[in-house]
Every structure is written in C-alpha cells, then in structure tokens.
Amino acid sequence: MNKESCSRELRIIPVPVQSDIRPGDDLAGKLLQALKHLGISLMDGDILVVKHKIVSKSEGRLVDLERIRPSASSRKWARRYKLDPRVTELALSQSKRVVRRKQGVLITQTRHGLVCANSGVDVSNVDGGRHALLLPTDPDRSALQLHGKLRKKLKLSIPVIISDSFGRPWREGLTEVAIGVAGMKPLHDYRSQRDPYGYALRVSVDAIADELACASGLLCGKLARTPACIIRGFRYRRGSGRARELIRPAKNDLFR
Amino acid sequence: MNKESCSRELRIIPVPVQSDIRPGDDLAGKLLQALKHLGISLMDGDILVVKHKIVSKSEGRLVDLERIRPSASSRKWARRYKLDPRVTELALSQSKRVVRRKQGVLITQTRHGLVCANSGVDVSNVDGGRHALLLPTDPDRSALQLHGKLRKKLKLSIPVIISDSFGRPWREGLTEVAIGVAGMKPLHDYRSQRDPYGYALRVSVDAIADELACASGLLCGKLARTPACIIRGFRYRRGSGRARELIRPAKNDLFR
Numbered sequence: 001m002n003k004e005s006c007s008r009e010l011r012i013i014p015v016p017v018q019s020d021i022r023p024g025d026d027l028a029g030k031l032l033q034a035l036k037h038l039g040i041s042l043m044d045g046d047i048l049v050v051k052h053k054i055v056s057k058s059e060g061r062l063v064d065l066e067r068i069r070p071s072a073s074s075r076k077w078a079r080r081y082k083l084d085p086r087v088t089e090l091a092l093s094q095s096k097r098v099v100r101r102k103q104g105v106l107i108t109q110t111r112h113g114l115v116c117a118n119s120g121v122d123v124s125n126v127d128g129g130r131h132a133l134l135l136p137t138d139p140d141r142s143a144l145q146l147h148g149k150l151r152k153k154l155k156l157s158i159p160v161i162i163s164d165s166f167g168r169p170w171r172e173g174l175t176e177v178a179i180g181v182a183g184m185k186p187l188h189d190y191r192s193q194r195d196p197y198g199y200a201l202r203v204s205v206d207a208i209a210d211e212l213a214c215a216s217g218l219l220c221g222k223l224a225r226t227p228a229c230i231i232r233g234f235r236y237r238r239g240s241g242r243a244r245e246l247i248r249p250a251k252n253d254l255f256r
Numbered sequence: 257m258n259k260e261s262c263s264r265e266l267r268i269i270p271v272p273v274q275s276d277i278r279p280g281d282d283l284a285g286k287l288l289q290a291l292k293h294l295g296i297s298l299m300d301g302d303i304l305v306v307k308h309k310i311v312s313k314s315e316g317r318l319v320d321l322e323r324i325r326p327s328a329s330s331r332k333w334a335r336r337y338k339l340d341p342r343v344t345e346l347a348l349s350q351s352k353r354v355v356r357r358k359q360g361v362l363i364t365q366t367r368h369g370l371v372c373a374n375s376g377v378d379v380s381n382v383d384g385g386r387h388a389l390l391l392p393t394d395p396d397r398s399a400l401q402l403h404g405k406l407r408k409k410l411k412l413s414i415p416v417i418i419s420d421s422f423g424r425p426w427r428e429g430l431t432e433v434a435i436g437v438a439g440m441k442p443l444h445d446y447r448s449q450r451d452p453y454g455y456a457l458r459v460s461v462d463a464i465a466d467e468l469a470c471a472s473g474l475l476c477g478k479l480a481r482t483p484a485c486i487i488r489g490f491r492y493r494r495g496s497g498r499a500r501e502l503i504r505p506a507k508n509d510l511f512r
Contacts, residue, residue, distance in 0.1 A: 173463025207429025214470030
C-alpha cells in the first residue's frame with residue numbers, strides 16, 4: 001500500500017487517561033477503558049501512538065532519586081549548570097556513549113542506540129521530583145506486547161508506536177520520535193519509484209513512524225493527561241517493523 | 257491558548273493540485289481554486305501547510321542544469337559517488353558553510369541558516385532532470401506573502417507553513433521541517449509552567465511548526481500531486497512567528 005494512493009483525510013483522536021498509570025498496570029486494559037469512556041472504538045486501519053511515560057510507568061521503570069549517589073564529576077557538572085547531580089549520574093548510568101557534554105547539555109547514546117539528552121531520564125510528569133523515570137528496557141518489545149494484547153482483546157491488528165520528545169542538532173525545540181514500533185513498517189522507501197515527471201527518486205526514504213509520532217505530539221501534551229492518541233485514515237505498510245530500523249548504524253553515521 | 261486545553265480531534269485534509277505550478281503563477285489563487293474544486297473552504301483556525309516545491313516553482317527558482325559548469329573538485333566528488341556534478345556545484349553555490357562531506361553525502365548550511373543535504377537543491381518532482389529547483393530566497397517572506405494573499409481574498413488569518421523534507425543525524429529517513437512560517441508561533445514554550453504533579457518544566461519548548469510539517473508529510477507525498485494540506489482543529493498560538501526562530505543560533509550549536 002502506498003501513502004500517496006490515499007487522498008482521504010487523516011484524523012488524530014486524543015485519548016485522555018484520567019487515572020495514573022502504576023507499575024504492573026495492564027496498559028492495554030487501561031487504554032481500552034479510556035476509549036470506552038470516550039465512546040471510541042479502535043478500528044482496522046487505526047494506529048495507536050502512546051507516550052513512553054505511561055509505558056515506562058506500567059513497567060516500573062521508576063528510580064527513587066534519594067537512592068542515587070552521584071560521583072564527584074556529576075556533582076561538579078551539575079553544580080556548574082544548576083542541575084540535579086542525581087539525574088546526571090542516572091543519565092550516565094543509562095548511556096553507552098557520551099555524544100556531547102557542553103553548555104549544561106548532556107547528550108548520550110542509550111543502550112538502545114537512541115541519541116538524546118540525559119539518556120531519556122526524566123523527572124517531569126512523574127511524581128513531582130521524588131522519582132526519575134527511565135525509558136523502557138526494550139521499547140520495541142513493549143510496543144509488540146501492547147500490539148499483541150490489543151490483538152487478543154480486539155481481534156484486530158493495531159500498529160503501536162511508543163514516542164518520546166527529543167531535541168535535535170541545529171534546530172530549536174523538541175519533536176516527537178518513535179522509540180518503539182510494532183505492527184507496521186517505520187520507513188517508507190520510494191527509491192525504486194519515479195516521480196510524475198519520470199525522474200527516478202534517489203534519496204527518498206521517509207521516516208513515517210517519526211512523522212506519526214510528531215502528529216500525535218500535537219495533541220499528546222506535556223501539561224494534560226493525554227498520553228495516547230489514535231491516528232485514523234493513514235495507509236501504513238503492514239509488517240513486523242521495529243523502531244530500531246530508524247537508528248542509523250554507526251558506520252553510516254556522519255556525526256561520529 | 258494552550259494546545260493541551262484542546263481535547264478535540266485534529267484533521268489533516270489533503271489538497272491535491274492537478275495543474276503544474278509555473279513561474280509567476282498566483283499560488284494563493286491556484287490553491288483556492290483547488291479547494292473550490294474539492295468543495296472545501298478554509299475556516300478560521302485552519303493552518304495551511306505547503307510543500308516548498310510549489311512555492312519555489314511559482315517564484316521561478318529553477319536553474320537550467322545545462323548552464324552549470326562544475327569545478328574540478330565537484331566533478332571528482334560526483335564521479336566517485338555517481339552523482340550529478342552540476343547538482344553538487346549548485347549545492348555548494350547555495351551554501352554558506354559545508355557541515356559534512358562524507359560517504360557521498362554533502363550537508364551544508366544554506367544562506368537561510370538551514371542545515372540540510374545539497375543546500376535543498378532538488379531535481380526530483382521538477383521536470384524529469386532538465387532543471388534543478390532551489391529553495392525560496394526567503395521562505396519566511398514567501399509564507400508571509402501567501403498568508404497576506406489569503407487574508408485579502410478570504411478575510412481570514414490562515415497561518416502558513418512552507419515545508420521541505422530533511423534528513424537528520426543518527427536517525428534514518430527524512431522528515432518534514434518548517435522552512436517558512438507566517439501567522440503563528442513556531443515554538444511553544446512550557447518552561448514557566450508546571451506538570452500535573454507540580455513539577456516545574458525545565459527543557460520544554462516544542463517545535464510545533466515542525467510537528468505540523470511532519471503531520472502534513474503523511475499526506476503530502478513525493479509521488480502524488482498533493483503539494484498542500486489543511487490542518488484543522490489545532491489550537492496554535494497566533495502572532496508574527498517565523499521559521500527562522502527554529503534555527504538554533506551558532507553560539508548554542510553543540511554540533512559545530
């Protein structure tokens with residue numbers, strides 16, 4: 001299926017979840033409950049985008065900040081830039097590589113291969129500063145689990161995207177990226193195709209899963225309890241895609 | 257206005273344009289004609305996202321590739337990676353800085369400050385390889401002109417975003433970015449606000465215009481004649497914003 005054969009409109013439907021998500025919660029169940037409350041049913045063709053925070057919370061990826069003992073180096077760095085040294089320490093512990101450490105910004109590559117600030121360790125929208133929240137251990141696996149549970153409960157294949165807000169070089173502001181994907185291809189490749197003028201497309205791979213994450217980011221916000229949304233009307237490519245495919249291999253990384 | 261106060265859904269409406277856009281064309285007129293043909297009216301609150309190609313075409317930013325004389329260095333580079341040396345030459349002429357030149361990829365900073373491959377010079381979706389298309393001279397000005405013409409014709413303030421597809425470090429695939437903006441704020445700043453748990457948000461500036469561009473990228477594609485779309489239902493912040501605000505100043509650029 002091709003996204004361009006589709007000229008119908010696309011809808012992004014917010015899914016507010018009133019109750020807090022706690023470690024061990026059945027996330028699929030909670031989301032379906034929220035949908036029922038809204039009078040919305042998931043349909044074949046829908047894509048579910050979920051902010052990573054509720055996934056991490058349901059998986060118990062909370063760390064009590066009181067229990068972190070920052071190193072001298074983390075304390076020095078944090079003091080210099082008025083940061084919490086415990087968060088710096090935790091971010092370093094979650095990284096496999098420091099990409100940049102400059103002007104108070106710590107950019108790392110996580111064990112998953114994601115490049116982001118503070119290894120994705122976050123203290124906002126958790127519990128007011130007592131705990132930090134880590135990224136899911138394996139966001140693709142988390143997406144696949146949610147996808148599987150929805151299939152079991154609904155007898156439908158609903159692609160799942162788990163998203164987080166990342167900064168990026170050269171441009172201001174955060175945008176959403178797909179850190180976990182299941183049930184769809186995250187990249188659409190046009191390289192074998194020709195444009196309407198017959199010109200063969202060279203560099204034409206679209207990061208569809210990231211664009212879907214961004215679209216959801218317009219409704220799933222930082223201040224409200226809207227940790228998920230449904231994207232309806234997008235002709236995605238079915239298959240066993242993973243967000244890992246969106247991570248550029250080290251050998252092709254021009255910024256190493 | 258706050259995007260989170262909004263829990264209604266968002267709609268992305270594709271705007272196919274059947275006829276080719278030519279230098280000197282009245283783009284606002286052509287788009288309104290296409291909308292009329294579709295039976296769609298622009299409404300207060302709508303945002304119009306337009307692919308840069310039709311803007312550049314209407315502004316006559318076409319270069320006859322026959323007239324480009326590539327330097328020895330461009331010829332050597334192009335031969336090595338099986339590229340068109342005339343496109344390389346043109347890309348360099350449009351740049352103010354070469355950011356990376358590695359593995360056949362030329363990443364430059366354009367005179368506008370945008371960091372992208374080949375200074376945004378493109379040969380696809382033009383006319384089959386005879387001409388290359390440059391970015392608009394000043395995409396913010398182009399957006400403001402389109403915004404002004406729509407206001408005049410419709411007596412409505414419709415924000416305009418001009419988008420292009422850019423690659424990015426560390427992640428595979430292209431995503432849309434806003435290279436021109438008028439009639440809205442491109443960034444939403446949450447830094448003075450608190451999350452539902454009372455925690456003050458630190459690094460919380462969202463690149464809304466880029467997320468809107470990405471949302472449009474799901475429908476405005478490379479292979480079909482859908483160079484524009486309407487985003488309906490998003491509570492943007494009005495004001496005289498420009499895409500230039502999305503470009504990180506050199507002093508804050510960690511990747512220089």
